[in-house]
Amino acid sequence: MTPTGFATPEEAENAFYSAFETSDIHAMMSVWADGEFIECIHPMSDRARGRDAVHEIWRRIFDGGLRVQLKVSDIHRTQDALLAVHIVYEHLSTPGENRQYPPVVATNIYQLIDNSWHMVLHHASPTPDNRFEDPQDTDSEQQRLH
């Protein structure tokens, strides 16, 4: 995060996935907005709502020793002045292993708060096992409303 925060939703998103990969709880929570309205939904998990619950869910994941490599593809963006929606595939792999898992589909929503973009929703869910293509660093379409 720059001293002035995240200048774009993309900057916040990069910081989010970087914190995920490095299991950095401080960096992760700096991406999330500071409020009770934030929500985080992991695959097959229930809604974690509010900053304490979101912190706790990530702390457990990181304390559990999760180490993943992440690639994001097929980013679909819709953006307004204060809200940005990104729908992405997350391709997770374990460092040192060649195994590819089915991608996770995630809706990430960012909000402009005090001149910095912050995450207010991460909704991730499983995709079917039978669908997988090599991740491509595509950035397929962007829709700007303003």
Place this chain on the structure above:
Amino acid sequence: MTPTGFATPEEAENAFYSAFETSDIHAMMSVWADGEFIECIHPMSDRARGRDAVHEIWRRIFDGGLRVQLKVSDIHRTQDALLAVHIVYEHLSTPGENRQYPPVVATNIYQLIDNSWHMVLHHASPTPDNRFEDPQDTDSEQQRLH
């Protein structure tokens, strides 16, 4: 839909769930925005993107004879001038049966287009089996950005 469309995201959402319950493909597609940027993600399904794909996924569901009763609870709203985000639990049941299924968690996003709110994303995913409380018609919190 009124002659002038959906005046609020809530009106569009009510029409969406009503079309879902009545398996009305015409009413369903009238809720969705008319564009290639829309996405629909059903539980354990892949992303359906663009109007044709979204139409096809609902047609298959309705043609398959699905009949459900739906209650929505724990609605969490965040809204900007042109975008509205609703995170909800969907409680599905089969008419005539008392069985309760675990709720589905859904992120619904609406966009104001030509003075009418339309759905641009429905991202629904399973919640764990071991969590279920009776649905309440709660409307827990609303965050307005403008």
